[in-house]
Amino acid sequence: MKHRARQARSARTLAAQAGVGADRAYGAISAPIYPSAIYHYEKFGKHRGFDYSRAANPTRDALEKVLAQLEQGERAVAFSSGMAAVSAALGLFGPGDRILCSDDLYGGTYRLFERVLRPLGLVFDYVDMGDAARIEAAVRKRTKALFIETPTNPLMKIADLRGAAAVAKRHGLLTLVDNTFMSPALQRPILLGADLVIQSATKFLGGHNDLIGGAAIAADADLGERLLFIQKAVGAVPGAFDCWLLLRGIKTLHLRVARAQETAGLLAEFLAGNPFVARVHYPGLAGHPRRALHMAQADGPGSIISFELRKAAAVPDFLGALRTVLLAESLGGVESLITHPSTMTHADIPLEEQAAVGLTPALVRLSVGIEDADDLREDLEQALGRAFRGQRRKKS
Ligand SMILES: Cc1ncc(COP(=O)(O)O)c(C=O)c1O
Secondary structure: OOOOOOOOOOHHHHHHOOOOOOOOOOOOOOOOOOOOOEOOOOEOOEOOOOOEOOOOOHHHHHHHHHHHHHHOOOEEEEEOOHHHHHHHHHOOOOOOOEEEEEOOOOHHHHHHHHHHHHHHOOEEEEEOOOOHHHHHHHOOOOEEEEEEEOOOOOOOOOOOHHHHHHHHHHHOOEEEEEOOOOOOOOOOHHHHOOOEEEEEOOOOOOOOOOOOOEEEEEOOHHHHHHHHHHHHHHOOOOOHHHHHHHHHHHHOHHHHHHHHHHHHHHHHHHHHOOOOEEEEEOOOOOOOOOHHHHHHHOOOOOOEEEEEEOOHHHHHHHHHHOOOOEEOOOOOOOOOEEEOOOOOOOOOOOHHHHHHHOOOOOEEEEEOOOOOHHHHHHHHHHHHHHHHHHHHHHHO
C-alpha cells in the first residue's frame, strides 16, 4: 500500500485531518481503534486486507499513512518506540558494514550502536556532519550509510543535510536522518536527499508525554518494503491505542511546535543575557555557528535549547529550584522539561567521550513547552539566582 500524499495539500491540513477517512464503515471522523490481534477470513485464502496485527492493523495503517505524507516519503512504518525504529533501520545492515554517524547522538542510540550492534559485527564511525568535505574524508571502503541527527542531542550541532546526502549518493550510501528534534513540522530531510527518516514519536508527534512510539519513513517504495518486512519479522509494533493517541497528537503538531518555538526564542535570548549562563546552544540565536545552514534546511530553530551554567557545581541547586519547568528525561511535549544529559539521557556515554564532543557536566537541556512564556522565564531566572546565591554562601 503506497502512502505518499497524492494531492497537493498543506501539511497543516493533512495533520489536522489525521485519521479522517480511516473508518470506511460509518465515516467516523476520529479513526477507530482496532484492538484486535486477528481478523476473520472471508473464506479460505481470502481476508479483508488484515490477518494478524503484528503484520498490519487498521489504526496503525491510518497512522502510517499520515506519517508518510508529513515526511514526504513513500512509506512510513510505525514502531513501539523511537529506539525500535532506529534498530529496525539498522537491521538493513550486516556484520562488517560500517555506519558513519553524527559525533553527538542521543545516548540511547549510542548505547544501541556500541553495546548491542557492535558486538554483532557492525562498525560505527563518528564525524561532525556539518561539513561535507569532512564527511567525505571519513567514508571508508565498507561504509554503507550515514546516520545523522540535526540538530544533535544535546549539543544542537547542525549537519549539512544536502551536502551529506550528496556525499552519500556519490559513494552509494544510504542517508538515515533522525528528525526527532525538528519533527516534520519544521524539517523534511527526504526533500533534501535523505533515504530514510526516523522519528521518536514519543516526542513532538505524540506531544503529550503519554506514549512511547517511533517511526521510520522511507523515501522510496523498495526501502519501505524492506522496513515493513523487518517490522513484521521483528515485531516491535505499537498497539492500536497508542497509534490512535499519536493520530490525535499529530492533529495539533504544527500549533504546538509554533507556540513552543516562539517561547523558545524568547527564553534563548533571556538565557544568553543571564550572568549565570556561560553558553547557550540554540540555532535561532545570531551567535549559533551554523544558524544560516540550519535555516537553509529547516523552517525554524525549534524549541529545544541546551545551555551551560557558569559552574557545573550549581546544576543540582538550579534543577532543584525550578518550580514550573519539570525535571524529566523527554522532550517535545506540551510541558516544559529539563534534563542533565551528562548523568541522565547520555549517562551511557563514557565521560571521556562526552568531554571529547563538548558535553560538559555544566550542560542542561531544556525542552520548551506551551506554557506561558513569562512563567517559564521567571522560573528560570529565580532558579538561576537561587543556585548561584547558594554557591556564594557555600564558598564563604
Ligand atoms: C533524538 C532521539 N532519537 C531517538 C530517541 C529514542 O526514542 P524513544 O525514547 O521513543 O525510544 C530519542 C529519545 O530521547 C531521541 O532524543
